[in-house]
Amino acid sequence: MRVDPSTLGGSPYVVGSRVPVRRLWAFYRSGASIERILKRYPQLGPAKVFDALAFAFDNEEVISADMAREDDFLARAGQKPARKSLSAEQIELPFSAVDPAPERPAARAPKAKR
16 A cells, blocks of 8 residues: 555555555445455455555554545535445454454363273
8 A cells, every 4th residue: 555645635545556445445344345346446456455455454544534535525526425434333344353363262181091
């Protein structure tokens, strides 16, 4: 990912493209599968899509602020945002990004033979 004030108004974007991370994040958070995102942006490839989503997971406050800036820009232009805002509580993740791995039961010593 790259952030450059002279490119896309300083929005984080996928290197080698002009695809903002917020766009991939919005598709993913609204329920789009990785396969569907790749069909929409085949030029990115799986590695760049996963990298962008990892960046978004690690920097949710940056992406949320970027999405808010886009919403403000659209509002000033008289357009509505194309997506609904979702809170983290409204979104089910395919894995737990916050919860630690479940504890495994302690290993038992083998039983002695009689």
